[in-house]
Amino acid sequence: MEYKGIWTIAEAYEGDLKAVSFELLSRGRKLADELSEELVSVLIGGKVARERLEELIKRGADRVIVIEDEKLDRFIVETYSNALIDLIKDRKPEIILSAATVNGRTLMPHVAMKIHAGLTADCTELGVEEDTRNLLQTRPAIGGNILATIKSPDSRPQMATVRPKSSRPLEIDESREGVIERIPFKAELYDQRVTHLETISGGDEDVNIQESEIVVSGGKGMKKIDHFKMLYDLAHKMGGVVGASRDAVDRGWAKYPHQVGLSGKTVTPSVYFAFGISGAIQHLAGMKTADTIISVNTDEEAAIFQVSDFGIVGDLFEVLPLLNEKLEKEVK
Amino acid sequence: MNLIVPIKQVPETSNVKMDPETGTMIRDGVESIINPLDLYAIEIAIQLKETHGGKVTAVTMGPPSADKALREAIAMGCDDGVLVSDRQFAGADTWSTAYVLVKAIEKIGAVDLIIAGERATDGDTGQVGPNIAAAMDLPLATYVSAVDGVEQDAVTVQRLTEEGYEKLRLPLPALLTVVKEISYPRLPTLRGKQRAAKTEIPTFTVADLDVEAGYLGLKGSPTRVVKIETPKVTRGGKIFKVTDEESLHEAVDSLIAFMKTKEII
Structure with missing residues (x-):
């Protein structure tokens, strides 16, 4: 198989990276080391400052790919899905991890359906199967009564969403080096159908x-x-x-x-x-x-x-x- | 307005018993119910029909006994039910389930709005709703907490996010997955139950649908279950009993000491 590399999907809110972006990197780092592959943090939109993007590298990423355009300022699943699928088809990652946030749990099934990839929701543990190098994805089901371990033996990329807070970000390592790659957004990937009208704050500060x-x-x-x-x-x-x-x-x-x-x-x-x-x-x-x-x-x-x-x-x-x-x- | 509500029959999880030997669920004596989160989808669909006219069709993929879930949905106020059932569908993961449901929805006919529960309480993936939208290329809003308005050709909704809410406008046809904040599900009425008992529920099998055999059931599913474990429930923590003023202080002091060891404070 020509699929290579581990991707984690970063998320941003109001111009800053969300903590889950770094948590995913600590998951991804382990897998990347075990499989001897590159760890890539992918950010769609978000308008995040360069210094924060560098933190993704200091906390585990070998490469950061940012797809930037004002059309990506708001999470609209159709457009984000188009952008991610386009990148997947171009780069062919072996594994894609996203946070099990509202947007992660919307984007990942949308993408997985279109590219016919296996997707496991809300994982609490990730590992690698010896011999096959398949990703082993463990998740609670039936109201937490069972823990199921799931793999996607034949489809690539292998996709999973991971529970926020289920891993800690790696400490900042100033000596780490990596590449920040900015990719322009192709206009034809913009889906104009859904309009974001308004953002309404949760009313209290600790709704998250x-x-x-x-x-x-x-x-x-x-x-x-x-x-x-x-x-x-x-x-x-x-x-x-x-x-x-x-x-x-x-x-x-x-x-x-x-x-x-x-x-x-x-x-x-x-x-x-x-x-x-x-x-x-x-x-x-x-x-x-x-x-x-x-x-x-x-x-x-x-x-x-x-x-x-x-x-x-x-x-x-x-x-x-x-x-x-x-x-x-x-x-x- | 033609509304379709994909539902799932699930075991009543509040009293699930696991077989410690095999790690599988003991299904004997466990009642099957409509996925509780689907009730909110059914309710909002019925409300939209009541306000804007049209009809609501509940559709489910499952064994023949899932017919019961469809009759419950009709008893609540859905007009029709469609059962999608065939041995070849058994073992389908979310990808394959969505693939078959899309074929079934296309067979049902013109649709304006598909409304699904946010996830099912057994599999707990929340993937099939977005999967269906992706496969049918319908505009999608997930975690919808309110339908603010319905126009001739569009719907305005509020979507629950980590930080609050966002308001989206989707052209129809579209697909929504809804959270419980959206509605209070009504109970089935006696008249509804009588109607449900009389309603003919068609079954779509492989022969009725334009499906490729390679995409069905376990065989057509990209994911495989490798292993099932029953997690240990008990943590065996320290338990303090408060019986008087003294033991109250002792318990709280111990708690504070415990919090210090855990570096909470």
Whole structure:
């Protein structure tokens, strides 16, 4: 096969690279070293400054390919898909990794369908099969009840989306060198059908719960919306954000973008706090891969304790204020 | 307005039991339901039909028993159902599933809007919706949280992103995948159930569709499952019980100490 090289798809927002761009490079670096291939970070649009693009190299990329044009300022899947497919056909990468973000999970299936490539969604582990050099892609399925390992033996490129926060960016290595290649966008690849009318901000600053290292979540046990203030209090002390169970969102205590679980977002933070969350399987599916899980619940039998590294069986209305109070002193 | 809603029948995942020996799901006694996230797609499709006229057709690929999911969709208010079923489709991954669904949708006839759930709760890939749009070359909006307006030849929607929302205008025909914020699914009515029981649901097999055999089922799927594991659920963490003021302080102090070891603070 003539397909060579590992690509990771960088993402930008408001002129800056998103953290997932660097996380993907640490995944990609391992594969590139194992397969002795070039690691390429591909950025479509984004208007990112050169110095930030250099950081992609310092954090693992051998090459950065930027496709630039004002027509790529906004993510429109049809145009992005055309641009990526054109590049794939020209360069023939062996593996393409994208973040399992809303845009990654839109672009990758669009591209995979058109080029008839295998795509595995929302992977938590990646490896290489000995002998065949096939990419082994491991992902949770059926509400996190199973881990399936998947490969695409015959189709190239092998494509996968990877959960945000499921790997850490590599440290900056100033000695790393690489190439930044800017490719003009071919006008015929522009799909004019869909129009971006407006961007509406999420209303609060920490709506992007998937990119946070610390998520402090509340469930039915929070009892009312006012009590969520205590969660915000705790989250802000640690630079974290607030999440919520489906029960809490359905009761209007938190907005849908904060919902963690099967019908909400999947998060993989360093630390996940669960207050008054019993741990229904649908909720566990959205947070079980967090590095550390800390939970407080009155019900000793609550399933959340099964997945917790630290649990307190007790009244969160006693524990949470005291924790906030003691942490306040610690910080001082 | 002709609306098509691709749906999937899934096991009720809240009480899934795994066979620890084989790592496969124990299906005995597990109820099959419409993928919960598809209910939002069905609901918004019915609402659009109620406002703008037309009809809603639910389509599913699955075993003959998936007929039940289509009847539930009709009981909610869909007009028709189409079952796409053939042994040759078994084992299809998202690519092959989308390939067959596209052929089925083309056979159903003219379509203005295809509305799909954001993903299914069993496979959890969220790929088939975008796959269908790509294969049919339809404008696509994913993670749609609101339909703001429908004109003669276009639809304006809000799409949920990590940072907030964005407003897009798509010419029709188009495909939307929707999140739960878009609607509150209605319950089936008695009259709906009676109608569902009487509705004739056609089955499309390989013979009815213009498909290439090499693209079907496991054989036609670019991806292969190599291995299935049942992850260990229990982390066996420290559990503190609060019974009085003293144990409360002890638990919180231990928690803070734990947070320090993990460098959270």
